Amino acid sequence: xxxxxxxxxxxxxxxxxxxxxxxxxxxxxxxxxxxxxxxxxxxxxxxxxxxxxxxxxxxxxxxxxxxxxxxxxxxxxxxxxxxxxxxxxxxxxxxxxxxxxxxxxxxxxxxxxxxxxxxxxxxxxxxxxxxxxxxxxxxxxxxxxxxxxxxxxxxxxxxxxxxxxxxxxxxxxxxxxxxxxxxxxxxxxxxxxxxxxxxxxxxxxxxxxxxxxxxxxxxxxxxxxxxxxxxxxxxxxxxxxxxxxxxxxxxxxxxxxxxxxxxxxxxxxxxxxxxxxxxxx
Amino acid sequence: xxxxxxxxxxxxxxxxxxxxxxxxxxxxxxxxxxxxxxxxxxxxxxxxxxxxxxxxxxxxxxxxxxxxxxxxxxxxxxxxxxxxxxxxxxxxxxxxxxxxxxxxxxxxxxxxxxxxxxxxxxxxxxxxxxxxxxxxxxxxxxxxxxxxxxxxxxxxxxxxxxxxxxxxxxxxxxxxxxxxxxxxxxxxxxxxxxxxxxxxxxxxxxxxxxxxxxxxxxxxxxxxxxxxxxxxxxxxxxxxxxxxxxxxxxxxxxxxxxxxxxxxxxxxxxxxxxxxxxx
Numbered sequence: 386x387x388x389x390x391x392x393x394x395x396x397x398x399x400x401x402x403x404x405x406x407x408x409x410x411x412x413x414x415x416x417x418x419x420x421x422x423x424x425x426x427x428x429x430x431x432x433x434x435x436x437x438x439x440x441x442x443x444x445x446x447x448x449x450x451x452x453x454x455x456x457x458x459x460x461x462x463x464x465x466x467x468x469x470x471x472x473x474x475x476x477x478x479x480x481x482x483x484x485x486x487x488x489x490x491x492x493x494x495x496x497x498x499x500x501x502x503x504x505x506x507x508x509x510x511x512x513x514x515x516x517x518x519x520x521x522x523x524x525x526x527x528x529x530x531x532x533x534x535x536x537x538x539x540x541x542x543x544x545x546x547x548x549x550x551x552x553x554x555x556x557x558x559x560x561x562x563x564x565x566x567x568x569x570x571x572x573x574x575x576x577x578x579x580x581x582x583x584x585x586x587x588x589x590x591x592x593x594x595x596x597x598x599x600x601x602x603x604x605x606x607x608x609x610x611x612x613x614x615x616x617x618x619x620x621x622x623x624x625x626x627x628x629x630x631x632x633x634x635x636x637x638x639x640x641x642x643x644x645x646x647x648x649x650x651x652x653x654x655x656x657x658x659x660x661x662x663x664x665x666x
Numbered sequence: 667x668x669x670x671x672x673x674x675x676x677x678x679x680x681x682x683x684x685x686x687x688x689x690x691x692x693x694x695x696x697x698x699x700x701x702x703x704x705x706x707x708x709x710x711x712x713x714x715x716x717x718x719x720x721x722x723x724x725x726x727x728x729x730x731x732x733x734x735x736x737x738x739x740x741x742x743x744x745x746x747x748x749x750x751x752x753x754x755x756x757x758x759x760x761x762x763x764x765x766x767x768x769x770x771x772x773x774x775x776x777x778x779x780x781x782x783x784x785x786x787x788x789x790x791x792x793x794x795x796x797x798x799x800x801x802x803x804x805x806x807x808x809x810x811x812x813x814x815x816x817x818x819x820x821x822x823x824x825x826x827x828x829x830x831x832x833x834x835x836x837x838x839x840x841x842x843x844x845x846x847x848x849x850x851x852x853x854x855x856x857x858x859x860x861x862x863x864x865x866x867x868x869x870x871x872x873x874x875x876x877x878x879x880x881x882x883x884x885x886x887x888x889x890x891x892x893x894x895x896x897x898x899x900x901x902x903x904x905x906x907x908x909x910x911x912x913x914x915x916x917x918x919x920x921x922x923x924x925x926x927x928x929x930x931x932x933x934x935x936x937x938x939x940x941x942x943x944x945x
Contacts, residue, residue, distance in 0.1 A: 417861065424868065431876060435883075454883060466878040471871055479864045486860065576704065578863045579759050586871065587751060617882050 393501075400502035404510025405517075412518040417479075421519070424476065425526035428467045432533035435459065439537055456540030457548070461614025463530055464552055468523070469612055473556055474585040474605070476519050477563025482577035484511040484568045485657060492664045505654030512568050512650060519560050524553050548613040555611040558642050562604045565646040569653035572660065600631070604645065610638040687782045691790025696797055699760050708759060709802065712752035716806040719745050720813050727817040737814055737823065742807055742830055743906040746837065750895065752802050753845060758866060760798050761849035763859035764791045765938065770857040778940035788850065788934050795846035804838035829907065837905040841898055844923050848894075851930035854937035870895055887912035890919075897922045 395403065412418070485508060488494035497507050531549050535542050563585075570584075571577040592599040593606060600606045609616070610632045633641070682690065699705050719741070725732040768774050777787055811831070815824050848869065852862045877893040890896040890912035897919040903910045910916060 420861065420864065420868075424872075427872060427876070431879065459879075459883060462879055462882045466875045466882070467872075471875045475864060475867060475871070479860070483860060490858070490860075576759075578762070578860045579704075579755065582758060582863065582867060583755060586867070587755070617878075 395502060397503055397506055400506035401510040401513065403502065404497070404507050405513045408511045408514035409517055412480075412514055420479070421476070421522055424472055425522050428463055428472075429526055429529050429533070431463070431467075432530045436533050436537070454538065456535045456537030457545050457614075459537065460531055460534040460540075460545070462617050463534065464527070464614055465612065465617050468527065468552075468556055469559070469605075469608060472523065473559040473608075474563055474589070476523070477560060477567050478578065478581035478585055480515040480519060481512075481564040481567025482571035482581050484508055484515065484571050485662075486571045486577050489662050489664060494662055494664065504658045508568060508572060508654050508657045509650065512564060512653075515564050515568075516557075516561055519564070520557050523556055523560070527552060527556060551611070551613040555608065555613075558611060558639065559604070559608045562608065562642045562646045562649075565649035565653065566604060569649045569656060572653045572656040596631070604642070607633065607638040607641045607645070611635060611642075681781075685786065687780075688786040688790035688793060691777075691782075691787065692793035692797065695764070695791065695794035699794070699798065705759060708752070708755060709798075712749065712756065712802040713806060715745060715748045716810065719810055723810065723814050724817050727814070727819075737810075739827060739830060739833070739906050740908060742810065742834060743902060743908060745810065746803055746807055746834070746841075746902065747899065749803050749806070750898075753799055753841070754870060756798055756802060757795065757845050757849050758863045761795050761846070762853060762862040762866070764794065764850060765853040766856050766859045766862050769854070774938065775940050784935075784938050784940075788938055792846055792850055795849065796842055799842040799846060800838060803842060804834060807834045807838065833905050833907070837902050840901060840905075840923065844894070844898065844926055847927050847930035847934075851933035851937075854934055888914050890914045891922050894922065894926060 485494070488497060498504060528549070531545070531552075532542065534540075535545050566584075567577070567581050570580050574580050589603045589605045592603060722735045722741075723737055726735040726737060765774075768777065774787075778784065808831075811824060811834070815821055849862075849866055852865050852869070853859070856862050856865070873893040874895060877890055877896060880889045880892065881887060890900065891914050896912060900910050900912050900914065900916060900919040901923065904916050
């Protein structure tokens with residue numbers, strides 16, 4: 386007598402791991418990895434150029450109004466402007482919105498949904514693959530930039546190492562939160578990219594300038610509280626941000642990001658479970 | 667029961683004149699976008715700054731206490747600067763799929779098997795972006811000029827600032843051509859419109875972030891040419907006869923924008939082909 390099909394049905398965790406395994410390979414060896422490599426390679430190239438310039442003209446290269454700029458200071462600037470304000474949100478938008486939208490666009494969602502696994506596990510598995518893929522690529526880039534920039538002008542790698550650990554944790558937390566939020570957007574909205582870009586490049590920078598509670602409806606508010614470097618005054622907007630600075634503590638920010646990530650992922654999985662996706666012919 | 671001939675039949679309709687086929691693509695593209703409610707919403711949102719400026723002009727013209735709001739060339743320049751964020755979102759919304767979707771559906775070969783040249787195809791697609799982007803830059807700026815005359819009941823400001831008409835037109839055209847062609851070129855590079863959108867965001871915001879670091883290191887804006895949006899801002903200041911805000915030479919901003927346009931044209935020339943010949 387044959388065993389009923391339900392008896393062989395994998396558990397939720399087993400399904401998630403299956404999808405994770407499948408998606409990680411797809412994400413790492415795809416054309417979009419070229420984009421990711423360009424994105425995370427940019428800061429490294431910039432750090433190499435800075436290093437070369439400093440080696441050629443060590444006296445004058447890193448001086449602002451006669452005062453020398455420290456290596457850790459430049460590293461902090463790069464973490465703020467490149468990673469926190471650009472790379473992490475953009476990667477979150479790109480990969481997060483694509484978790485389900487890519488399958489809909491390629492008309493391959495049916496193949497996943499016809500397997501004997503919970504629909505929500507598809508999203509969670511893909512989300513974990515996104516997290517692993519981006520963290521594995523971004524963190525080495527940050528470490529390389531750290532070792533290239535921090536020793537400039539007498540900076541100490543040993544003294545700055547704890548801040549590097551803080552940076553790595555902060556970036557991982559940012560990728561997790563943005564990925565979960567945009568995973569939900571991708572599962573819910575038909576054109577998720579525009580919605581994602583509006584959130585990251587329109588809503589977040591705008592409401593961070595407003596006093597009051599509106600900024601609590603962003604990821605950046607909590608993420609910026611985890612950055613162990615001082616916010617740079619690179620523009621009038623940065624100066625305004627510092628003027629209205631209402632930075633939450635590290636523990637509340639971590640808690641808020643954890644709740645945000647968990648809640649967004651749960652809602653996204655529920656959306657995938659209940660929504661009927663119509664594939665365009 | 668009659669049996670109809672299902673064989674080849676010549677086209678019986680009226681043929682468009684040579685060189686006018688691009689208009690068909692442009693018209694169809696604009697109509698498709700206007701059928702989307704989300705796009706209409708985005709357009710309406712992009713006209714809110716116009717309403718605010720119109721109120722400002724009204725107050726300056728009618729309330730003696732609001733004279734400090736009186737319009738000048740700087741107001742028109744800053745209005746166009748405010749529109750940049752909408753320009754970005756509309757370019758992403760309307761532009762990412764223009765060529766990418768055709769490449770994805772293998773429709774390029776179908777297009778080019780018709781009496782339509784590659785140039786007409788590209789210009790038709792470009793005309794879609796041109797029309798939509800001018801709708802949120804040139805048109806409201808020109809309407810603000812008209813509104814100023816209406817509210818003030820005098821041509822004094824208009825005649826005293828006659829250069830604003832060519833300034834608004836030239837700057838809008840430079841801005842829209844640069845971003846429109848860059849977006850089209852990126853759209854021709856991929857079959858995924860999402861990928862194109864993120865590439866475009868990278869072009870705009872990554873270059874700005876890189877300049878931010880250089881600026882942080884040197885406290886000098888000579889290297890502002892690294893950022894495409896800042897190049898456009900510098901050109902805008904010059905066109906509106908204002909003091910340029912960055913220390914970089916104005917010609918470098920023009921060179922970067924010219925390079926962007928030329929490289930976009932080269933990419934389009936190489937990527938928009940009916941048949942891909944594999945060596």
